[in-house]
Amino acid sequence: xxxxxxxxxxxxxxxxxxxxxxxxxxxxxxxxxxxxxxxxxxxxxxxxxxxxxxxxxxxxxxxxxxxxxxxxxxxxxxxxxxxxxxxxxxxxxxxxxxxxxxxxxxxxxxxxxxxxxxxxxxxxxxx
Numbered sequence: 001x002x003x004x005x006x007x008x009x010x011x012x013x014x015x016x017x018x019x020x021x022x023x024x025x026x027x028x029x030x031x032x033x034x035x036x037x038x039x040x041x042x043x044x045x046x047x048x049x050x051x052x053x054x055x056x057x058x059x060x061x062x063x064x065x066x067x068x069x070x071x072x073x074x075x076x077x078x079x080x081x082x083x084x085x086x087x088x089x090x091x092x093x094x095x096x097x098x099x100x101x102x103x104x105x106x107x108x109x110x111x112x113x114x115x116x117x118x119x120x121x122x123x124x125x126x127x
Contacts, residue, residue: 006042010035032089040082047074069110076106 013035020028080103087096 029090033086036082036085072110073107076103
């Protein structure tokens with residue numbers, strides 16, 4: 001139940017941010033960005049701490065690279081979302097939106113080989 005610890009830290013930082021906004025708004029943004037980066041670090045750390053799961057995913061990679069594609073997709077989604085959150089926190093929603101657009105485009109590009117295989121499989125079944 002690690003989430004309880006993380007939620008507690010988030011609530012504590014929320015109190016710091018709200019207090020800091022009264023005195024200096026810039027400090028609150030720095031704290032928020034630092035928490036976003038730390039959260040990404042925790043998520044990636046938890047994702048990669050179980051090397052047995054990663055090994056089995058990469059073993060799937062021998063059959064078309066599905067494990068690698070899945071891991072890359074997770075990484076792209078996480079980095080894109082945290083980047084968006086940081087931009088939004090700093091009041092640059094336009095830039096954040098473009099980061100999400102780029103992440104979605106990268107995911108689509110990453111999925112193209114799988115989409116091609118599905119189309120080929122559908123054609124073979126239809127014949």
